[in-house]
Amino acid sequence: MSREKILAAVKKNQFTSTALPDLEILSALTATSDNLVQQYTGVASAGGCFVYEVNDLEAIKDILRKEFKPGVKIISGIQGLDEYTYAGNVMQESSHSFADAELTILASNLGVAENGALWLTENQMNIRILPFISQHLAVVIGKDAFVPTMAQAYAQIGNADYGYGAFISGPSKTADIEQSLVIGAHGPRSLSVFILI
Template sequence: MSSSRDAILAKIHRNRPGGPALPDIHSVPFVTFDDKFAAFAGLIRNLGGEAIWLADGQSVADVVAQRWPKTGRTVDLTTMPHEEAFTPHDWHDVDVAIVPGELAVAENAAVWISHPDNIFRSLYFLTEKLVMVVPKDKLVDTMRDAYGQIAIREHGFGAFISGSSRTADIEQSLVMGAHGAMAALVIFC
């Protein structure tokens, strides 16, 4: 026994016009870069950040200490155990956050950051300086390549982060760190 509501909705569904045909994204030629790192590094530099290769024998902590010798609290999620309970308020005084990046995209200098349990998401935007550590073999050409890798699983939280945060108003006053870190460094290791 069906209600009049169900009958009306079924009639609407049967008589609904078809939507437009979706474009075939695979017909567009793939963009590739001869030097993905150079493309990434040049673009992130234009965005106010920097990208470097980690030298043999050098640690991420060494690079951070050399770059910012006078810093306050540093949080390194690449070495921190994830069993502890955190709240967003735990990150209010972090000067440098070192976080693992899952992959980086050459075409827009973005780094995919993701954690299944969501406990660190506020840290990425509250810190003064954000260091994203990405495996060297996880630098892809395009967002299409990136989504091909990340879209196949569930994420508790994920974001593409690029460069330092900044915005300019109508009077052309540039504000650094408006929506996130004032400085961004991507270390490929």
């Protein structure tokens, strides 16, 4: 087939543009009186997360003291957790200096009930590598920060001002190698989610 025939066939079969679907309809369909925290907890727990409902940052500290030995490197992106290294104070350090971080604690202001995902921006991470390089990750989120679906999450972040962001939905895992599930293959071995109620 000649080049001209191919180009003519492509030109003849152009798609017409279509308006994007109305997400307000989706919001109406997924409007629910169900407890989004409960839905999130079920999905996230099934995905390997540890989910805690806590009243304040002191309750988080109590849990972390039980889970982690004294002296391990813990980096926090939350200023209220002042007994840990604050990420904002070590932003100039080389990414390699965080390789021995046992735990990173970050804040999120958006969670998705349908799939257990948490949205983290670069401002919340402080340092992009932190949620991916430490052995364990903890995320703190408010009980009113959940939406039912990813479509609603995208609607919230679509026009937001951020340079980099990521949805995180559990500990790192892969089954690529002989279809055997490996936890922590290329990221944190655990994800703990602290929901402030």
